[in-house]
Amino acid sequence: MTDAVGVPPRIVVLTGAGISAESGLRTFRDAGGLWEGARVEDVATPEGFARNPDAVLRFYDARRRAASAVSPNAAHRALARLEGALGDSILVVTQNVDDLHERAGTRNLIHMHGELRRARCTLCGTRNAWAADLLDRPACPACGARMLRPDVVWFGEVPYELDRIENAVVACDVFVSIGTSGAVYPAAGYVALAAAFGARTIELNLEPSDAAVPFDEARTGRATQIVPAWVDELLGRD
Incomplete structure (x- = not known):
């Protein structure tokens, strides 16, 4: 053309x-404001991550595995x-x-x-390719801090x-x-x-x-x- x-x-x-x-892959959210069965406020906001980081990391680890399993x-x-x-x-x-x-x-x-297969350090801000779970608190390849989060843009953040x-x-x-x-x-x-x-x-x-x-x-x-x-x-x- x-x-x-x-x-x-x-x-x-x-x-x-x-x-x-x-x-x-399940779609983003349903009419009830749920994201794959979880409240958007709990798993897709900085405030949700601050309240319960383990729950958020567990949620994204599961999503990363689910995405890897489809074609x-x-x-x-x-x-x-x-x-x-x-x-x-x-x-x-x-x-x-x-x-x-x-x-x-x-x-x-x-x-x-953002991307499920990337992680961002909440201390130094470095973004890295990432395929493993984050719940185990792996070290940031750049600064060594064990403060990685999913490199996903949450509500309230800038795309x-x-x-x-x-x-x-x-x-x-x-x-x-x-x-x-x-x-x-x-x-x-x-x-x-x-x-x-x-x-x-x-x-x-x-x-x-x-x-x-x-x-x-x-x-x-x-x-x-x-x-x-x-x-x-x-x-x-x-």
Whole structure:
């Protein structure tokens, strides 16, 4: 897919829990404010971590193991295939903390809410790749303090790389939202930002989201079906 002079469009893809749900990971939270059976306030806030760090570490250790036990699905692989065709013209911004995009082959990727397979030292602030449990209080590789926490952005904290994301959204030709409710900011505001700067906006979701600004195009269905179909259309494949 290129324009009249052979230049590929600049595409920003925002993904949410819906794309990973089809790999077997539970979605972010339900209508009762629960996150995999736990109260959001207890496991996804700095205050919850201060009150009961063992419970929070145990919760994320379990989530890390669960994410490692599943595989990327057809939607993840389709986005990696699109990147293979378009190169740096596409940026995937994910709200998910799993590594399914990477394992599918996506490289031009931002985890705006952090990653399960990383740990951050609460003393020195160093962020490290991490695959083991944190409940045992392992030492920080940088400073030696036994004060590691999940490198996950909790409520009340600032998501990562916001300037880079916003610059990409402002400059993109096509903005695509996949498997996200459109309820959590700042991600929920990206469709309006993209539209304001002239991008075509597309939603691929199990059901329409509650986005404040309507998408130019909306397709509903399972991510494993509608995302590969959209990629095939974009690449001119039947």
